[in-house]
Amino acid sequence: MHRPSLAEAEVADELAAVRPRLAPRYAAALPGARAAVLSRLWRGLAHEPLPWIAGREPDGDGLTLRLADGRRLRGPRADPYRTDAYVEVVRLGEVAYDDPARLMTDLAVPHSASFADELAHSAASLALSRAGRQDHPDEWPGTDWEWEQRVVDGHPFHPNCRSRPGFSVAEQLAYGPEHGARVELALVPVPAAECLVAGDWPAWLRDGGRVLVPVHPWQVAHVLEGSEPRGGDGGRVTAHPLMALRTLALPDGPHVKTALSARLTSSVRDISLGSVAASAVLSDFGEAVAARTDGLLRVTRTLGAVAAGSPDLAAVLRESPREYAGRGERVVPVAALATTPLPRSPVWSARFARLALTVGLGLLELGVALEAHGQNLLVVLSPDGDPVRLVYRDLADLRVGPARLARHRVPLPELPARMVTDDERVLRRKLFGSLVAGALAGTTGSGPALRAALETAVRDLPRTPDLAALVGEPLPAKALTLMRLSPRTPGDQWADLPNPLRGGGF
Incomplete structure (x- = not known):
């Protein structure tokens, strides 16, 4: 019988106190959540350049990893583009593991203890998310x-798909989009002279000579000690959290990106002073290059940004993607496509892939590499459900x-120096890793389905060096497990995945 991890037990105890009716559903969701996290972890172990893996030996339907210390780890063949929870057990020597955290603990490689804690939290939080999911007709x-609130499982490939360290169960239920949360943002007043403001910060977020900065309540409670919202009824505004958790939709208005400086899947995010300063210029640039796509891409404009002397107290207002839906059309985040009532066929997947790759x-080719993963990229669907154009948000990456x-x-x-490079490998990694190994792979859900969609999509595309690289070279993807096991290595690290188009004659 499976022994619950400390994280699972702690969530169960908190849940019994704050939402006892969810406790049975949480317990029932734990095995599937562990399998989902283990499947993502196994993908990383099978395909990423981890220094303590000496070799990989396919064997029928299985795969054996030879560790540098002589041990052997065996599991199923790992399709790097598969998104269902297909790994229930792996074996380290003769010992079977269905718990990703226990596996990582017993692997005992550098930094595995802290990563194991994250994996345990990811599985427990994922079970909580599945227990509290809303029933959608x-x-x-x-x-x-x-x-956005229909996306329950988080990142389709990251082992920390639902890891939310620093959030209590009550806070996850109160702030998580998958729980249908409504969040009361505090409006923190700051003298305008102490603020860096870019774009057109609206009048309703000003109070005389003060700028009102929307702040997430978690940030107020855990980071901004001593900063209080303005008194009275105007001191808060209700908003709906989106997939990014720290970005929320205002009712009938724009989206607000808050400086929620908690680490979620991989890193601590904030809103840097540099990104605030560059926001208006970057928004104009994004709009200008999108205009060169013959109407196939629209970019949500940044309306205004503010930083009150610190990345911990900042916010960005951005257009809602729904501004770019015509009559009868719908704008759907790519990560949410699996939740639509749309019967997606191989033909639909090929059309979507062709649209995404064309853009x-x-x-x-122009010189702009999008970070086009399933959260940043949205697709506009016709009344009949056909993909007709794209919307892109969050230009900072x-x-x-x-x-x-x-x-x-x-x-x-x-632009900020970190955004500018002539290194073609960097540019291609940015696009291919997010769009092909991310958004398109997550939409199709497996290597064979991704190959079928890409084969059709690339046939009529212009024969450029970038297309040749996409078709003929290994497919880059962020090495998400390696990055969590390399906390002292800054920046992205990469894995070369088997290219589903290699050998296809394109």
């Missing part, structure tokens, strides 16, 4: 945030190539 949501490769821009006579604005 087979119909289209009426609001943009309802699409992504076209912009890459673009990579921009000056030499390519110059070839196409596109002016390079003054």
